Amino acid sequence: xxxxxxxxxxxxxxxxxxxxxxxxxxxxxxxxxxxxxxxxxxxxxxxxxxxxxxxxxxxxxxxxxxxxxxxxxxxxxxxxxxxxxxxxxxxxxxxxxxxxxxxxxxxxxxxxxxxxxxxxxxxxxxxxxxxxxxxxxxxxxxxxxxxxxxxxxxxxxxxxxxxxxxxxxxxxxxxxxxxxxxxxxxxxxxxxxxxxxxxxxxxxxxxxxxxxxxxxxxxxxxxxx
Amino acid sequence: xxxxxxxxxxxxxxxxxxxxxxxxxxxxxxxxxxxxxxxxxxxxxxxxxxxxxxxxxxxxxxxxxxxxxxxxxxxxxxxxxxxxxxxxxxxxxxxxxxxxxxxxxxxxxxxxxxxxxxxxxxxxxxxxxxxxxxxxxxxxxxxxxxxxxxxxxxxxxxxxxxxxxxxxxxxxxxxxxxxxxxxxxxx
Numbered sequence: 124x125x126x127x128x129x130x131x132x133x134x135x136x137x138x139x140x141x142x143x144x145x146x147x148x149x150x151x152x153x154x155x156x157x158x159x160x161x162x163x164x165x166x167x168x169x170x171x172x173x174x175x176x177x178x179x180x181x182x183x184x185x186x187x188x189x190x191x192x193x194x195x196x197x198x199x200x201x202x203x204x205x206x207x208x209x210x211x212x213x214x215x216x217x218x219x220x221x222x223x224x225x226x227x228x229x230x231x232x233x234x235x236x237x238x239x240x241x242x243x244x245x246x247x248x249x250x251x252x253x254x255x256x257x258x259x260x261x262x263x264x265x266x267x268x269x270x271x272x273x274x275x276x277x278x279x280x281x282x283x284x285x286x287x288x289x290x291x292x293x294x295x296x297x298x299x300x301x302x303x304x305x306x307x308x309x310x311x312x313x314x315x316x317x318x319x320x321x322x323x324x325x326x327x328x329x330x331x332x333x334x335x336x337x338x339x340x341x342x343x344x345x346x347x348x
Numbered sequence: 349x350x351x352x353x354x355x356x357x358x359x360x361x362x363x364x365x366x367x368x369x370x371x372x373x374x375x376x377x378x379x380x381x382x383x384x385x386x387x388x389x390x391x392x393x394x395x396x397x398x399x400x401x402x403x404x405x406x407x408x409x410x411x412x413x414x415x416x417x418x419x420x421x422x423x424x425x426x427x428x429x430x431x432x433x434x435x436x437x438x439x440x441x442x443x444x445x446x447x448x449x450x451x452x453x454x455x456x457x458x459x460x461x462x463x464x465x466x467x468x469x470x471x472x473x474x475x476x477x478x479x480x481x482x483x484x485x486x487x488x489x490x491x492x493x494x495x496x497x498x499x500x501x502x503x504x505x506x507x508x509x510x511x512x513x514x515x516x517x518x519x520x521x522x523x524x525x526x527x528x529x530x531x532x533x534x535x
Contacts, residue, residue, distance in 0.1 A: 130382055136374060139403050143370075143410055143411070
């Protein structure tokens with residue numbers, strides 16, 4: 124009985140094969156499901172990683188158009204001295220002079236270059252550097268004017284120096300507002316207005332202090348006499 | 349040498365079958381299917397149902413091939429799976445009823461036959477047994493399991509296994525003696 128054998132039917136193996144085939148398909152399907160799930164999770168992590176990265180602003184290139192009138196650089200100190208000397212001699216009143224009302228011409232000589240704009244941090248540094256250079260230039264101009272006045276008129280009063288400084292400041296602000304592109308910079312305009320308001324308050328305080336000081340000085344002088 | 353080469357061949361076939369090689373699996377099936385169908389037939393009366401049990405058994409064999417540890421013979425391992433599958437089938441169809449009555453195990457007179465019985469005749473005699481008796485009888489006599497092992501396989505007590513076997517043996521002895529008498533009468 125132990126060694127007895129019975130021949131199975133012919134389609135028995137095909138039934139076994141069918142059952143084995145379906146079980147292996149489900150196993151593969153299981154592996155596929157795990158693979159798809161793992162891929163989806165990986166994509167999720169990568170997208171979260173990239174989304175949380177800070178994006179640096181890329182500024183497109185700008186072309187500075189060359190003007191045909193004058194190709195020289197910013198005028199040197201001697202030219203400034205001569206032009207200002209003419210202005211002072213003609214008007215004789217430096218305090219009331221308002222360069223914004225004059226028919227001034229912006230220097231036509233603009234540097235010709237095609238610049239590739241640096242990234243936002245480098246551009247800010249360059250802007251600050253350029254602004255400082257302009258301030259230095261204006262200060263040099265004012266000093267030159269004071270020297271000329273001392274040579275021509277002798278002693279220069281504080282009010283004169285103050286008016287020269289204010290003029291230079293106004294010019295700087297105007298350049299900042301209008302900018303290189305001949306368009307008005309709103310923020311610069313706003314800061315200018317704020318500055319005007321602060322200055323008026325400052326001037327009032329200064330005037331009051333000055334009046335007080337003058338009164339005290341006069342009183343002491345009279346007493347001594 | 350021939351045995352060693354056969355063993356090596358079977359080992360190679362098992363490795364391929366483990367990887368899912370359908371040809372290797374088919375070769376293993378063709379080698380063991382006739383014996384395994386006979387094993388299933390010992391428990392299940394109907395040949396077609398026995399074949400279904402064998403098919404399910406082979407599916408479990410190939411799906412669980414990675415659990416075969418090469419500690420005993422592959423045939424013995426497959427045989428165990430077939431027996432478990434046959435028992436499971438009979439339980440599912442509620443063919444098996446175990447008689448829990450304890451019987452005094454008294455030795456009865458043994459009947460000897462002058463002529464040996466054919467395997468088919470033995471099978472007929474075994475088929476005539478009630479399912480519970482038949483299962484214990486086949487596991488003990490044909491497969492060689494001990495009552496303790498049979499009890500754990502069938503989830504019965506050892507004493508129930510012994511009593512079932514005793515009843516099966518008595519029943520068969522009565523049938524064989526009546527068969528012998530019938531043959532004597534014919535001669």
